[in-house]
Amino acid sequence: MKLKKMMALMMTAAMAAGVMAVPAFAEEGDSITLKWISQGPGETGWEGITPPILEAFEKETGIHVEAEFYSFNDLFEVIETKCASGNADFDVVSVDVTYVSKYGSSGYLEPLDQYFTDEDKAKWDEASYTAGVWDGTMYAAPENTSTQELWYNKTLLDEAGITIPENDAENRLTYEEVADLAKQALEKLDPDGSRGLIGLDFQQVSRIYQMNMLPNSMGGANISEDGYSLDGVVNTEPWIKAMTWYQGLVNDGIASRGYDADQLPDMFYSGKMIFMVGGTWTSTGMTCDDEIGSTYAPCFEGYEDQVATSTGSWYFGINSQSANKDAAAEFIKYFTLGAGSDMWLEINGDVPSRLDKQEAIVNDENASEIMKIAAYEAANTAYPRAVTPVFGEYSTVLDQAWEDVRNGADVEETLNYAVEQFASAVASQQQ
Numbered sequence: 001m002k003l004k005k006m007m008a009l010m011m012t013a014a015m016a017a018g019v020m021a022v023p024a025f026a027e028e029g030d031s032i033t034l035k036w037i038s039q040g041p042g043e044t045g046w047e048g049i050t051p052p053i054l055e056a057f058e059k060e061t062g063i064h065v066e067a068e069f070y071s072f073n074d075l076f077e078v079i080e081t082k083c084a085s086g087n088a089d090f091d092v093v094s095v096d097v098t099y100v101s102k103y104g105s106s107g108y109l110e111p112l113d114q115y116f117t118d119e120d121k122a123k124w125d126e127a128s129y130t131a132g133v134w135d136g137t138m139y140a141a142p143e144n145t146s147t148q149e150l151w152y153n154k155t156l157l158d159e160a161g162i163t164i165p166e167n168d169a170e171n172r173l174t175y176e177e178v179a180d181l182a183k184q185a186l187e188k189l190d191p192d193g194s195r196g197l198i199g200l201d202f203q204q205v206s207r208i209y210q211m212n213m214l215p216n217s218m219g220g221a222n223i224s225e226d227g228y229s230l231d232g233v234v235n236t237e238p239w240i241k242a243m244t245w246y247q248g249l250v251n252d253g254i255a256s257r258g259y260d261a262d263q264l265p266d267m268f269y270s271g272k273m274i275f276m277v278g279g280t281w282t283s284t285g286m287t288c289d290d291e292i293g294s295t296y297a298p299c300f301e302g303y304e305d306q307v308a309t310s311t312g313s314w315y316f317g318i319n320s321q322s323a324n325k326d327a328a329a330e331f332i333k334y335f336t337l338g339a340g341s342d343m344w345l346e347i348n349g350d351v352p353s354r355l356d357k358q359e360a361i362v363n364d365e366n367a368s369e370i371m372k373i374a375a376y377e378a379a380n381t382a383y384p385r386a387v388t389p390v391f392g393e394y395s396t397v398l399d400q401a402w403e404d405v406r407n408g409a410d411v412e413e414t415l416n417y418a419v420e421q422f423a424s425a426v427a428s429q430q431q
Helices: 002-017 051-061 072-084 097-105 126-131 154-160 175-189 237-251 264-269 325-336 339-348 355-363 369-380 391-406 411-430
Strands: 032-039 063-070 092-096 149-153 198-202 273-278 292-295 314-318
Touching (some): 032 072, 032 325, 063 072, 072 092, 072 097, 092 097, 092 325, 097 314, 097 391, 149 369, 154 175, 175 273, 198 264, 237 391, 325 339, 355 369, 391 411
Parallel strands (some): 198 273
Antiparallel strands (some): 149 273
C-alpha cells in the first residue's frame, strides 16, 4: 500500500510539473490505444510499477496504453515470433540493448531519427545513445542504464588491518593496486585457503558484459566498425594484456575458478570475497552482516585516461508494422525524456541515461555515494557492449574465451581461435 501511495503522489507531481508537453492525439470522440510488450511480469516487476506512468501519459495525451509483460527469456521469443511474421498487433516494444542492432537490421524496428532531434539525442550520455544506433540510424531510445563500481568488504579488510587508500574519480585505484591489497588480505586472513576466501573477482565472471571492461580500459575495442569481425580487434595488445593480467590473477589464487556468474556473487554477498567489481544493485544482495563499501571502478597503470565501465540496459523501439507510429514515438519520448522518465527513475532507482539526471545526482548532497559514483561513471567512463546484429554469436564465442583463459588456456591461441569461431558463425548467419 505504501508503494502504491508513493507512486500516486509521484504521478500527481509529474503531471503538475508539466515536465514535457506532449501533443494531444485524441480529438473529441476519437481515441488511440497503443500496445506495448515488455519484460517484468508480476506485482513487483514492471507490470506492478508502471501503471502510474501509463495513467499519467493517458491523462496528458488521451492515448491509452495496454501492456503485456513477459519473463526476460520469454520476451525475446515473443518479439522474434511476432516481428518475423510481420505482426502489427503491437506498437511499442522493450528491447534489451544487445538486440537493438539485430532488430534494426532485420527491419523489425522503425527508425527513430524522424522523431528525435539532435537536441533530444544530446540529452543522453554518449554510450547510451550510441548503443541504440545501428549503421548510422537510431532504432531505440534508452530507458536507463547500468554501470560498475569496485565493492569491498570492510569487515574483512579491518580484520586484515588493511585500509583502502584515498581515491576519487581523478585518482582511482589501479587494478594492480587492488590485486595487491587482495593478496595481502588473503595472506593474513586465509593463508592456507581453509576459509575459502576470494581476493578479487567479477560479479559477472566470464561474461562479456563485465569482462570486456578490462581490454576496453587499455584502449581495446569490442568489435570491428562494421560489427561483423573480431580480426584485428581482440587479437591485439589490449586484449592480450588484459586477459594475461586476469589469468595471472586466477593463477595466483586471488581470483576464483569453478564458480559461474550465477554462483560467484553469492561469495561476496555471504562475506567470502574481499573485492568485487559489480553493479549498483550489489548492496541489496548481501546475506551477511559484514560492512561493505564501494568506490570508483579501477584503471590500469599507464592507462589512467582510458577507464572503461560496462554499461547498457533496456530500450524502447517502435514496431515497424505499427499503425500508430507517431503516437508510439510520443510514448517513448515521454518514458525516456519526459515526465514518465522522471517517474520511472524515482520508482525504480535505476542509473539514468539522461545527462541532466546524472548531473543532478552528482550534485545532490542527499544522494547516496553509490548513486553518485554510478552517475559519474555513466556520464564519463561508460563503454557500450559490441554493437552488432550477431550479438548472440559474439557473446557465445567471447564468453567462452574468457572462461577458457580463466581455466589456463593460452591467451593468444584462445583469442585467435575466437576470431576464427566468430568468422565461421557470422558466415553461417549470412548464408
